[in-house]
Amino acid sequence: MSEARTKPVALRAAPRADRESAVASDDKLELKVWLRLLTCANLIEGQVRNLLRENFATTLPRFDLLAQLDRAPDGLTMGELSSRLMVTNGNVTALADALVREGLVLREAHPSDRRSLCLRLSAEGKRVFDAMTPAHEEWIDQMMGELSRDELARLLDLLGKLKRAARRNERVS
Amino acid sequence: MSEARTKPVALRAAPRADRESAVASDDKLELKVWLRLLTCANLIEGQVRNLLRENFATTLPRFDLLAQLDRAPDGLTMGELSSRLMVTNGNVTALADALVREGLVLREAHPSDRRSLCLRLSAEGKRVFDAMTPAHEEWIDQMMGELSRDELARLLDLLGKLKRAARRNERVS
DNA sequence: GTAGACTATTTTAGACTTGAAATAATTGAG
DNA sequence: CTCAATTATTTCAAGTCTAAAATAGTCTAC
Numbered sequence: 001m002s003e004a005r006t007k008p009v010a011l012r013a014a015p016r017a018d019r020e021s022a023v024a025s026d027d028k029l030e031l032k033v034w035l036r037l038l039t040c041a042n043l044i045e046g047q048v049r050n051l052l053r054e055n056f057a058t059t060l061p062r063f064d065l066l067a068q069l070d071r072a073p074d075g076l077t078m079g080e081l082s083s084r085l086m087v088t089n090g091n092v093t094a095l096a097d098a099l100v101r102e103g104l105v106l107r108e109a110h111p112s113d114r115r116s117l118c119l120r121l122s123a124e125g126k127r128v129f130d131a132m133t134p135a136h137e138e139w140i141d142q143m144m145g146e147l148s149r150d151e152l153a154r155l156l157d158l159l160g161k162l163k164r165a166a167r168r169n170e171r172v173s
Numbered sequence: 174m175s176e177a178r179t180k181p182v183a184l185r186a187a188p189r190a191d192r193e194s195a196v197a198s199d200d201k202l203e204l205k206v207w208l209r210l211l212t213c214a215n216l217i218e219g220q221v222r223n224l225l226r227e228n229f230a231t232t233l234p235r236f237d238l239l240a241q242l243d244r245a246p247d248g249l250t251m252g253e254l255s256s257r258l259m260v261t262n263g264n265v266t267a268l269a270d271a272l273v274r275e276g277l278v279l280r281e282a283h284p285s286d287r288r289s290l291c292l293r294l295s296a297e298g299k300r301v302f303d304a305m306t307p308a309h310e311e312w313i314d315q316m317m318g319e320l321s322r323d324e325l326a327r328l329l330d331l332l333g334k335l336k337r338a339a340r341r342n343e344r345v346s
Numbered sequence: 347g348t349a350g351a352c353t354a355t356t357t358t359a360g361a362c363t364t365g366a367a368a369t370a371a372t373t374g375a376g
Numbered sequence: 377c378t379c380a381a382t383t384a385t386t387t388c389a390a391g392t393c394t395a396a397a398a399t400a401g402t403c404t405a406c
Contacts (some may be wrong), residue, residue, distance in 0.1 A: 010295040017257045019237070028310060030317045030327045034217060036332045041214035042259045044207060053395085061362065064192070079384060084190045086215045091363050093386055098361090115371045115384045117232040139205060144203045152202045152329060158328045159209045160322070165319040166216040226365085234392065252354060264393050266356055271391090288354045288401045 018042075044143055051139050056132050060087075063136070065095055066121065066129045069105065075120035077110060104128055174217060186228065191215075217316055224312050229305050234258075236309070238268055239302045242278065249294035277301055 019035045051062045056063075063105035068084050069076060076084070082092045096119055099105040110116035121129065144152065192208045222233045229236075241257050242249060251259070255265045269292055272278040277298035283289035294302065317325065 008233065017253065017258055019241070023262060028314070029322065030314045031310060031326055033317060033332070034313050034327050036329060036336060037210065038218070039211055039216055039259070040339060042330050043343065045211070046259070047343060048396085050256070059361075059394095068192070068216070071272065076257065077307050077384075078386090082385095084192060086191055086212070087362090088221070088364055089385060090365085090387075094362075110384095113372075113384080117385075137201060137209055140207050141201065141203045143339045143342045144206060144335065146341070147331070147334055149202065151334065152206055154327070155331045156202065156206050158324055158331065159206070159213050161320055161324065162213050162317065162328070163209060163216065163224065166213060166220070166316045168319070169316045170220060222364090232364095232391075250354075251356090255355095260392090261394055262355060263357075263395085267392075283354095286354080286402075288357075 034040075044140075047143065048136070048139060051135070052132070055135060058132075061087075061095055062099060063129075063132065065092070065099060066125060066132075068106065069119060069121045070126065070129050070133075075118040077116045077118060079116070079120065099125070148164070217313075220316065221309070221312060224308070225305070228308060229320045231305075234260075234268055235272060235304065236302075238265075238272060239277065239298060239305075242292060242294045243299070243302050243306075246289040246293075248281070250291060254292065268309070270296070 018039045018072065020032065020039060035104075045060065052058050052060060052063055064085055065081065066083055071082075078089060078092050079098065081096070082089045085092065096105060096107065100107050104122055106122050108118045110118045127169045147155070191212045193205065193212060214266050218233065225233060225236055237258055238254065251262060251265050251269065254269070255262045258265065265285055269278060269280065273280050277295055279295050279298075280286075281291045281293065283291045292304045319330070
């Protein structure tokens with residue numbers, strides 16, 4: 001995709017082992033699914049983070065916030081951002097502060113609710129985000145390249161079931 | 174499992190929306206799988222974190238580190254821990270420091286390599302971890318309760334494929 | 347044996363994230 | 377209207393995590 005400009009030093013031990021490594025084969029299926037899910041998420045997230053840093057000198061949380069604003073041309077409140085990014089309000093405050101300071105995001109008063117703020121991509125923010133999107137999508141495609149369309153569809157379906165189950169559980173726990 | 178002793182204040186907006194919310198239905202399948210995977214991981218991780226705090230006054234990274242040591246009765250080096258937890262060496266240093274200070278983990282010299290340290294659960298650490306394990310497993314079971322054995326097995330299989338694909342991609346990117 | 351490459355760990359600065367408390371605006375029951 | 381409950385956001389302290397540089401021990405090819 002892009003010849004790595006500066007060879008990054010190996011910071012992490014070679015990933016031969018992970019959380020699953022020592023789970024006996026007769027262990028609970030549920031636990032194994034959870035650990036493997038976590039491994040996959042960490043693995044992909046780590047690569048995306050590295051690629052964002054190497055290619056665009058930015059971080060994943062910033063990219064995620066820009067992505068949400070890009071998909072909401074009418075802007076989002078802090079609360080909506082917090083909900084979509086699944087992080088705390090305080091976290092969004094800090095993240096948005098930085099992006100506003102860098103000129104990528106505009107912070108406006110909410111038209112009808114004076115408690116709320118409305119965040120929106122600036123022209124510069126839109127430009128910067130549009131430059132990153134195709135590369136990001138290509139990275140994800142490549143990481144999943146070995147799964148067929150059918151397998152991807154089945155995975156999406158099963159993860160949907162899991163998501164609904166976990167959400168339902170959320171309310172009671 | 175345990176009547177929530179102090180009702181925690183709602184810190185996060187109600188999770189009606191998440192990263193997937195605004196992905197058009199004709200968007201790339203790969204991207205949708207990735208976003209949904211991330212949503213599932215965040216959802217489960219968040220609940221486990223809350224439950225660990227409410228029931229055992231501890232955190233997920235600490236629990237994870239103890240879990241790895243519990244599965245390795247002969248102890249692990251810092252590097253092995255870093256690799257299994259998929260975090261940087263520096264992170265493990267800080268985390269292990271805290272657990273050693275709290276008396277849950279022992280830090281010994283490595284028998285043959287003086288560069289390495291060997292971490293191991295203390296008797297107290299073992300006791301504490303053993304008290305948490307059954308609850309933790311039950312939480313995970315409950316969150317996945319709505320998936321059949323077949324669905325779980327299929328999910329495990331597909332995630333295994335994804336994991337291998339992502340690992341392969343890691344080496345070249 | 348010794349220089350140079352490699353490996354294991356720590357340190358540092360900075361970014362991210364959380365949970366809880368504080369501030370401020372809105373809503374609704376009377 | 378008005379006060380209490382609710383909702384939106386910020387602030388704060390502490391913990392987590394990263395990337396890069398520094399420190400220290402090991403190994404290998406002369």
